[in-house]
Amino acid sequence: MPLGYLPVSESAWFKSSYSGGNATECVQAAFTSSVVLIRDSKRPDSAHLTVSAGAWAAFVTGTRRAH
Secondary structure (H helix, E strand, C coil): CCEECCCCCHHHCEECCCCCCCCCCCEEEEECCCEEEEEECCCCCCCEEEEEHHHHHHHHHHHHHHC
16 A cells, blocks of 8 residues: 555545544545545645555455444
């Protein structure tokens, strides 16, 4: 999973519905045409993770099975 600075408009980012309610555990994601970007909402100007759409789908499927 590479770290990067792929420019994405701020409106493209969304907060995970599973992030902590006290704003201490906030994960944000943004979808582009080919990848999913993941970042810490407390540090939006830092590098973000870049994963393929397939890797994101596998991650989401895996987390759903775990519950």
